[in-house]
Amino acid sequence: xxxxxxGGWNPYLAGALVGLLAIASVGITGQFLGASTTFVRAAAAxxxxxxxxxxxxxxxxxSNAPRFDWQGMVLVGILLGAAIAAWHDRSFKREAVPPMWAxxxxxxxxxxxxxxxxxxxxxMFGARLADGCPSGHGLSGLMQLSVSGFISLVxxxxxxxxxxxxxxxxxxxx
Amino acid sequence: MTLLYGLLTGVxxxxxxxxxxxxxxxxxxxxxxxxxxxIIKFMMSAILVGMIGIxxxxxxxxxxxxxxxxxxxxxxxxxxxxxxxWGLFGLCPGTSLGALGEGRWHALFGIVGMLLGAAIYAALHPxxxxxxxxxGDLGQITLPETLGVSHWIVIVIMLAGVIALFRWFERIxx
Numbered sequence: 001x002x003x004x005x006x007g008g009w010n011p012y013l014a015g016a017l018v019g020l021l022a023i024a025s026v027g028i029t030g031q032f033l034g035a036s037t038t039f040v041r042a043a044a045a046x047x048x049x050x051x052x053x054x055x056x057x058x059x060x061x062x063s064n065a066p067r068f069d070w071q072g073m074v075l076v077g078i079l080l081g082a083a084i085a086a087w088h089d090r091s092f093k094r095e096a097v098p099p100m101w102a103x104x105x106x107x108x109x110x111x112x113x114x115x116x117x118x119x120x121x122x123x124m125f126g127a128r129l130a131d132g133c134p135s136g137h138g139l140s141g142l143m144q145l146s147v148s149g150f151i152s153l154v155x156x157x158x159x160x161x162x163x164x165x166x167x168x169x170x171x172x173x174x
Numbered sequence: 175m176t177l178l179y180g181l182l183t184g185v186x187x188x189x190x191x192x193x194x195x196x197x198x199x200x201x202x203x204x205x206x207x208x209x210x211x212x213i214i215k216f217m218m219s220a221i222l223v224g225m226i227g228i229x230x231x232x233x234x235x236x237x238x239x240x241x242x243x244x245x246x247x248x249x250x251x252x253x254x255x256x257x258x259x260w261g262l263f264g265l266c267p268g269t270s271l272g273a274l275g276e277g278r279w280h281a282l283f284g285i286v287g288m289l290l291g292a293a294i295y296a297a298l299h300p301x302x303x304x305x306x307x308x309x310g311d312l313g314q315i316t317l318p319e320t321l322g323v324s325h326w327i328v329i330v331i332m333l334a335g336v337i338a339l340f341r342w343f344e345r346i347x348x
Contacts, residue, residue, distance in 0.1 A: 008195035009195075011212045011213075012215050014193050014216055018216070023227030025183050028179065031176075032240055036292075039267060068177065069177075075268070077180065077184015078184045079188060081188025083188075084185070095277060101264070116283040117286060118259075120291060121259065124287070126251075129252030133268065134266045142221045144316060148241070151244065156256050157206070160260045163257070164206030167261065
């Protein structure tokens with residue numbers, strides 16, 4: 001396998017520490033990790049600047065109002081925390097196209113960007129329909145042994161496996 | 175105060191995601207192409223630790239569980255759509271922000287796509303409520319409840335199964 005590694009911590013250890021973080025968060029504030037609801041709130045905030053009536057008439061936006069809540073702050077924190085960690089071990093890198101993608105499809109930014117953009121649309125539509133993403137359903141759902149978490153995670157991977165193997169079909173893994 | 179806890183939680187989460195090196199397109203596609211199991215190791219470790227702690231809190235009477243409803247149609251169709259998008263984008267809602275934090279600015283294309291995906295979902299939510307969200311609505315259920323066994327039995331089986339999976343990953347050097 002082509003190595004794209006540059007060190008980092010043991011993933012079992014880093015993951016276990018996330019488990020402790022999740023317990024602390026639930027114990028102290030009652031909040032479970034999640035990410036995708038914030039994208040609805042952000043979309044509502046953006047749409048409100050152009051079409052305010054659409055937002056106030058939309059039932060889904062009313063139950064996910066455009067405001068900054070705990071989860072929104074988590075997402076800001078993730079960006080900061082990742083920046084701090086990258087600065088700490090000098091793994092920060094300005095990257096326009098992921099190396100694995102570039103090896104297969106070339107380093108055209110717009111080709112990569114276009115596919116990522118379309119992927120983002122599907123991913124968020126699906127996450128909102130399923131009512132969660134790998135954080136909300138995957139981490140938080142499975143920690144609670146929720147049936148919805150198990151089912152969603154299985155289908156997240158099913159969809160992802162199909163697409164990834166179509167994209168990289170014929171590419172040697174070793 | 176809740177917002178401050180959110181920021182703090184996010185910073186630690188983002189730091190650990192970066193140190194575990196799971197914010198990379200290569201790691202996410204690596205798992206979907208079955209050539210690098212880093213994100214599975216990270217995620218399942220978090221879940222194993224988290225589920226023990228969450229159920230200890232619950233057994234101590236804290237009533238922390240906050241389950242997402244199990245709706246077969248939504249979890250399956252939404253899950254597949256998410257997976258397709260995930261395979262194309264190569265990052266998920268939470269990790270996209272972290273990837274941006276460590277300089278992988280191509281994540282922005284997918285982030286903009288996800289905002290659009292959220293807006294499209296909000297517009298189509300009434301249609302989804304009348305259809306997919308009614309298909310197989312089983313309510314807020316956990317696996318142990320459904321099986322009619324103690325949650326500790328499910329936890330012990332999950333621990334044993336996932337640890338066996340980890341050992342297998344290490345043996346075949348995935």
